[in-house]
């Protein structure tokens with residue numbers, strides 16, 4: 729079952745990661761304390777919601793996975809290709825580092841990120857016991873942040889890309905993601921001859937625009953890095969506003985849903 733439910737909190741899990749004992753979840757917006765337009769389980773601190781409610785929502789997500797909130801490690805997500813490797817949780821008074829990929833091999837650390845259309849990518853190397861969490865919007869996708877995460881797993885933890893299991897979470901689907909010339913040009917530059925399957929035009933596509941398939945693009949980035957196993961949730965955030973926050977689907981007035989991942993205890 730891809731969805732689990734605990735005390736009104738509903739979250740998505742990947743079969744491939746579950747089979748390997750990786751504690752993880754991508755949390756829907758259900759079961760939290762925030763009012764409209766952040767209803768209800770908003771974990772984003774920079775979207776106008778009250779800090780006390782955001783903290784309570786985060787507490788609920790961590791509790792649902794039986795992870796202590798004190799094990800949280802997160803970064804200031806800035807659409808970069810920066811990767812941070814951590815051995816420790818982030819203390820509340822410690823400033824966030826700017827990055828869009830985080831890695832750890834420590835079972836006492838829970839990696840945490842916030843999303844509303846951008847692509848969550850979870851990584852796990854069962855041989856080297858390393859987990860990763862990546863945030864890839866269109867900027868992160870064309871700068872291939874997922875490839876930098878895989879490279880850091882090789883360099884810092886001696887992972888072999890062929891051992892890494894990757895999972896692409898709920899995010900905006902191509903049919904809901906029309907982009908203009910600026911984005912089209914950057915996707916063409918980044919992906920060269922592979923671009924044809926990533927930029928799609930249909931009868932309804934406006935002149936000079938195209939539909940960008942972020943799922944296929946990130947799958948390609950991972951495969952070019954040598955990752956062989958990629959599970960795709962195939963869930964579009966803008967199609968399912970009852971479950972997910974969608975920046976585009978809700979015209980920017982929305983919250984952020986949480987993704988958590990943790991190495992299995994040895």
Ligand SMILES: [Zn+2]
Pocket residue numbers: 900901903904964965966967968
């Ligand atoms: Zn959709």
